[in-house]
Amino acid sequence: MKYCEDLMLYASGELDGPRKEAFRQHLQVCASCRAELKLLQRTDEALAAAAAPGSVVEELFAKTTRRKSFFAGWKPALAGTALLGLGLLMFLGGLQPDKTAFDASEVIAYMSENLDDEYLSFSNDLALFEQEF
Amino acid sequence: MDSILQEKTDDELVLLFKSGSGAAFEELVYRYKNSLYQYIMTMVQDEGAAGDLFQEVFISFFKHADKYEPRGKFKSWLFLTARNRVLNFFRDRDQLTSLDQTDEEGNAFLHDTLPDGEASLLEELTGRETEEEIRRAALELPQRQREMIYLRQYLSFKEIAELLDRPLGTVLADCHRAVKKMQRILAAQQGAAREVSL
Numbered sequence: 001m002k003y004c005e006d007l008m009l010y011a012s013g014e015l016d017g018p019r020k021e022a023f024r025q026h027l028q029v030c031a032s033c034r035a036e037l038k039l040l041q042r043t044d045e046a047l048a049a050a051a052a053p054g055s056v057v058e059e060l061f062a063k064t065t066r067r068k069s070f071f072a073g074w075k076p077a078l079a080g081t082a083l084l085g086l087g088l089l090m091f092l093g094g095l096q097p098d099k100t101a102f103d104a105s106e107v108i109a110y111m112s113e114n115l116d117d118e119y120l121s122f123s124n125d126l127a128l129f130e131q132e133f
Numbered sequence: 134m135d136s137i138l139q140e141k142t143d144d145e146l147v148l149l150f151k152s153g154s155g156a157a158f159e160e161l162v163y164r165y166k167n168s169l170y171q172y173i174m175t176m177v178q179d180e181g182a183a184g185d186l187f188q189e190v191f192i193s194f195f196k197h198a199d200k201y202e203p204r205g206k207f208k209s210w211l212f213l214t215a216r217n218r219v220l221n222f223f224r225d226r227d228q229l230t231s232l233d234q235t236d237e238e239g240n241a242f243l244h245d246t247l248p249d250g251e252a253s254l255l256e257e258l259t260g261r262e263t264e265e266e267i268r269r270a271a272l273e274l275p276q277r278q279r280e281m282i283y284l285r286q287y288l289s290f291k292e293i294a295e296l297l298d299r300p301l302g303t304v305l306a307d308c309h310r311a312v313k314k315m316q317r318i319l320a321a322q323q324g325a326a327r328e329v330s331l
Contacts, residue, residue, distance in 0.1 A: 004305065004306065004309040005302065005305040005306070005309075007309070008285075008290060008305045008308050008309060009305070012285055012289065014289055014290060014291070035316070036309075036312050036313075039267075039312060039315060039316060039319075040312060042262070042267055043267055043271065043282065043312075044286060046265075046271070047171075047267075047268065047271060047282070047283065047286055048286075049167035049168045049170075049171045049286065049287075050167065050171055051166075051167050052166040052167050052169075052170030053170075053180075053184065055184075056170070056184040056187055056188065057162065059184075059188065060162065060187070060188045060191055060192070061159060061162075063192060064155075064158065064191070064192060064195045065155035065156075065159055065195075066155075
């Protein structure tokens with residue numbers, strides 16, 4: 001049985017040292033072991049792994065790393081809706097009077113009215129001043 | 134494929150995948166897809182089932198990688214998981230017994246039964262078979278021996294012993310029986326071919 005075990009280990013490259021050398025010498029005199037070794041080597045060649053079908057691998061990736069989330073398919077639609085909403089808001093905003101401009105005109109009108117009053121008041125005061133002195 | 138990932142060890146890829154790299158997962162798949170698929174296909178002999186089981190093994194890892202601790206044995210883990218899936222497949226089909234059956238017939242070694250001097254005849258015989266004949270002979274083996282012949286393509290005997298939870302000596306003896314059985318199958322095939330040609 002020892003040679004049977006050594007034959008298997010030798011064929012798979014797992015036999016080392018003096019045991020490997022002893023088995024090599026045994027091989028020279030044992031036709032049976034040579035026949036088995038030859039068959040094992042030819043079996044390795046014949047059974048070399050055939051490629052796994054590409055469709056099976058692609059399907060696996062589709063179920064794992066390349067899986068699309070529920071929202072992934074809706075992303076373009078959501079983005080479109082968001083853009084449309086933004087556009088609508090801007091459009092409606094454009095119909096409103098410009099609050100900033102409106103406020104400024106009010107301030108200017110208020111200031112000009114009040115300035116006029118103040119200016120008149122100031123002129124009256126000046127006239128009185130000139131009359132007295 | 135990413136050449137940097139190709140240089141990584143299995144454990145490094147597992148860690149990268151656990152930290153969120155899908156590319157690391159795909160590299161692991163590319164690394165073992167052929168050997169794992171062939172092993173499963175050899176066992177179940179059904180393309181549809183082999184494809185499903187192959188995917189199940191990797192999907193199981195994909196989902197539960199956080200529980201997997203890398204200890205330099207990813208390949209063994211992969212084949213062990215595949216073997217368990219295959220066992221479940223047979224259990225579902227009531228074929229469990231076929232996998233762990235002992236082939237009594239295979240215990241009779243061919244060279245033990247040959248008269249002196251005929252071993253060299255056998256040596257001459259071995260070498261004339263085509264690869265197709267060898268593949269057919271391997272598929273004719275009892276399932277337990279067939280598994281052994283295929284597993285030794287991808288795993289060391291030590292790894293096979295761990296995977297099957299059997300002593301190394303038992304595994305080596307089983308594999309030896311498988312080789313002897315293949316010799317007998319091939320000899321029978323060639324004998325039949327010779328009769329046809331006569």
